[in-house]
Amino acid sequence: SRHARIKGSGARHLVPRAHRISGNVPCTTMKAHQNVDLDLLFHKAKDRKFVDKETAEKDNMVVNCLRCIAMDCVQEANSGHPGTPMALAPVAYALWARILKYDPIDPQWMNRDRFVLSCGHASTLIYGLIHLAGVRNIMPEQMTSTDELSITLDDLKKFRQHESRCPGHPEYRWTAGVETTTGPLGQGVANSVGMAIASKWYAATYNKEGFEMFNYNVYVIASDGDLQEGVSHEAASLAGHLRLDNLVWIWDNNQITIEGNTAWAISEDVATRFIAYGWNVLRVGDANDVDALTRALEVFKREKQRPTLIVVDSHIAWGAPTKQDTFSAHGAPLGESEVSATKRIYGWPDEKFLVPETVLEHFRGQMAARGGKSREAWKELMEKYRAQYPKEAAQLDLIKAGKLPDDWAKHCKEFAADPKGMATRQSGSICLNYIAEGVPWMLGGSADLSTSCLTTLKFPGADDFMPPMTGWGNYSGRNFHFGIREHAMGSICNGMAVSGLRPFCSTFMVFSDYMKPPVRLSAIMEIPSIWVYTHDSIGVGEDGPTHQPIEHLAMLRSIPGLHTYRPCDANEVLEMYKHITTYKHEPAAVVLSRQPLVTLDRTKYGSAAGPL
Ligand SMILES: Cc1ncc(C[n+]2csc(CCOP(=O)(O)OP(=O)(O)O)c2C)c(N)n1
Known part of the structure; x- marks a missing residue:
């Protein structure tokens, strides 16, 4: 059995x-069990809260x-x-x-x-x-x-x-x-x-x-x-x-x-x-x-x-x-x-x-x-905490209210026009770091692809999230190593989002399939999870058909309530990140390229924030 x-x-x-x-x-029952240590049993009983019949x-x-x-x-x-x-x-x-x-x-x-x-x-x-x-x-x-x-x-x-x-x-x-x-x-x-x-x-x-x-x-x-x-x-x-x-x-x-x-x-x-x-x-x-x-x-x-x-x-x-x-x-x-x-x-x-x-x-x-x-005890303690740690207490107030710090976008800088350009996964990396540095509770990681998706947070203090006893990081770290577990990565991010944090996670766009259930649920739950999908489209040619996301964009766009973005250059990436950071109840899929894309001259073309 x-x-x-x-x-x-x-x-x-x-x-x-x-x-x-x-x-x-x-x-009497205890005595019947001769193989039981009665003293031990008696002492255990001392700690028991006996429940009365009523x-x-x-x-x-x-x-x-x-x-x-x-x-x-x-x-x-x-x-x-x-x-x-x-x-x-x-x-x-x-x-x-x-x-x-x-x-x-x-x-x-x-x-x-x-x-x-x-x-x-x-x-x-x-x-x-x-x-x-x-x-x-x-x-x-x-x-x-x-x-x-x-x-x-x-x-x-x-x-x-x-x-x-x-x-x-x-x-x-x-x-x-x-x-x-x-x-x-x-x-x-x-x-x-x-x-x-x-x-x-x-x-x-x-x-x-x-x-x-x-x-x-x-x-x-x-x-x-x-x-x-x-x-x-x-x-x-x-x-x-x-x-x-x-x-x-x-x-x-x-x-x-x-x-x-x-x-x-x-x-x-x-x-x-x-x-x-x-x-x-x-x-x-x-x-x-x-x-x-x-x-x-x-x-x-x-x-x-x-x-x-x-x-x-x-x-x-x-x-x-x-x-x-x-x-x-x-x-x-x-x-x-x-x-x-x-x-x-x-x-x-x-x-x-x-x-x-x-x-x-x-x-x-x-x-x-x-x-x-x-x-009640927590509330009292919080008042003392507020007096001693006003900055931290203010952050907790913002988290609870689903708000951002006043100066959250202060690190953001526009990109100069550049005909050589850069891959949007690269500008995405820069922008994600700009934003996360200004929003201390924005955190996330990748399913073993952070070196390709470029979603590592690199500013001082953004350590690895690890049990402290490993010596490799600590529980206040903001870079997560989800391992090659895309499905759980998505669901775990949703769990972090319902806890007030602003999670993001990344993998190749072709593997967004592995994450469909949590992505869909983030839309149903109206939570602001950020799904970063790099290596968009046939730009990943050499890897062959297994790695080419062909139908994936349509899949993402077909999910009701999911906001899917496919920015065309670095400044659109910046404007997109600034925009989705303000979301309270909308998840966003961020679709980024592996190959370089021209950074457009905005004096000739419309503003990068235009489509938003
Ligand atoms: C991903 C998924 N697949 C299938 C179902 C349909 N479904 C609902 S309950 C259930 C299985 C029920 O067994 P168990 O989980 O042991 O629940 P219990 O019978 O003990 O209530 C299935 C297959 C589902 N809800 N979710």
């Missing part, structure tokens, strides 16, 4: 079930409420994915109620922990969480929170309807509390690597002695599909390499996908694969064990130097009498009678969209209380 296979991997991080303490073990019942009520919301939403919409939210409700509850540092009153707080539901089809789970937590709506332009709820009970009833706050898959900039758009499997997990990078970058750049302004973690729920997608392999490999210990992926190991059992399509030992990536791997053998999940998440928080994968064994549509563990529970309503029967099994009244006051109190009493306290 899969269980035996993972245990048999020889991974020392995996704790077999029998060796774990679960629940409140009565003394609290356990309330925990269970919140979990069941989340499950019933999922069933009701899908039943009401007559479409959707009920099974996974039902199974993962306890996982989400453990995370949101007990661990996540998040104040629902201010979903824009810069040091909040990030939560990503990478399997976006399970969207009713995050909608239920946002509703129960009382996450406030935000004004998208002002980026300030309002008094109204992000998701009301009425919104839940309109799941999957046109203009609903609860669309089929969670959408960034549409529903407050959704940190990134998910649905195309693999994107959310890869975005989360960009978010974890951003957390490290903020900490390394802005934390000062006595001022730990940034230390947020990134929590992700990932499905089998997420971990099968190639982009997650690229992203996990890089996350391990970069030692992003602030990142945890919780893998819903339910062994079910759309066509049936995962055994039909995959047989590798996923846990061992992640150990090879340099991750710490933990296991929780029962998705309903809220205490074990909490402990695993606590272990993650103590981990230094490695990202964490928590393998959670779950049962899709848990509790549904005829649908549990079946792939039919993945993507179709359970049916009225199955929903009623499941509610009876949960001990829940057969009422639609029932959210008892106790559930709200119990959930908010934990998450909002903890998050509110953290945010």
Whole structure:
């Protein structure tokens, strides 16, 4: 079985079930286990927060409420994915109620922990969480929170309807509390690597002695599909390499996908694969064990130097009498009678969209209380920080507001007319450096082609982004080495963009194909990622047809919301970069040549800014 296979991997991080303490073990049971060190067990128990029966019942009520919301939403919409939210409700509850540092009153707080539901089809789970937590709506332009709820009970009833706050898959900039758009499997997990990078970058750049302004973690729920997608392999490999210990992926190991059992399509030992990536791997053998999940998440928080994968064994549509563990529970309503029967099994009244006051109190009493306290403390610290580090505090204000420094374009210089000219990748390099020097949070890199695409930032202080212990750079570096992982590079940049940074990344234009999903998503999410594609067109003749981007320009131009630029000379490159730097919600594709292009004499021709 899969269980035996993972245990048999020889991974020392995996704790077999029998060796774990679960629940409140009565003394008599402890004595029965003669092979257990009772003293050790006793001392461990000292640190445990024993949950009283009343609290356990309330925990269970919140979990069941989340499950019933999922069933009701899908039943009401007559479409959707009920099974996974039902199974993962306890996982989400453990995370949101007990661990996540998040104040629902201010979903824009810069040091909040990030939560990503990478399997976006399970969207009713995050909608239920946002509703129960009382996450406030935000004004998208002002980026300030309002008094109204992000998701009301009425919104839940309109799941999957046109203009609903609860669309089929969670959408960034549409529903407050959704940190990134998910649905195309693999994107959310890869975005989360960009978010974890951003957390490290903020900490390394802005934390000062006595001022730990940034230390947020990134929590992700990932499905089998997420971990099968190639982009997650690229992203996990890089996350391990970069030692992003602030990142945890919780893998819903339910062994079910759309066509049936995962055994039909995959047989590798996923846990061992992640150990090879340099991750710490933990296991929780029962998705309903809220205490074990909490402990695993606590272990993650103590981990230094490695990202964490928590393998959670779950049962899709848990509790549904005829649908549990079946792939039919993945993507179709359970049916009225199955929903009623499941509610009876949960001990829940057969009422639609029932959210008892106790559930709200119990959930908010934990998450909002903890998050509110953290945010208040952070606000106070920020005021002291502002007094001592006004320049840095002002930069953080700009980042939060999506604005630029007043003098961001001060390094820009026009190019003199030149009949010999230069390749636009060369002028692009100069202009990118002009701009990035003026915008300290503009950063990026290449999929191993920075020496050809010429996107390295060269001004003083623009170091390499590397774990400090390598001695090759640090986490405040602004040059990224994504390796030959174009797809993940794009998704990681999107994760950095939703974190307030201004990322760019580069490769040959012909390989823009490898990045289509994140480029498209940057347009859907309305985030200002910058995609630099050099070696445009048949100018790369000698490399042959594999390297000639022929249909690629049309592909880029066909993406709604993506602004594609193909400047004709150095001054158009400059004007283009100045223009796209002001974007707040538009991604841009920058198409540049390998071969020299004449720098036009602007006294004879129109202004380079003319077409903009
Ligand atoms: C890139 C991509 N390919 C295909 C799909 C269609 N799809 C949605 S869910 C799913 C697989 C479901 O299996 P799993 O990821 O294990 O989710 P679960 O059944 O546990 O909810 C697929 C193939 C998708 N959303 N994204």
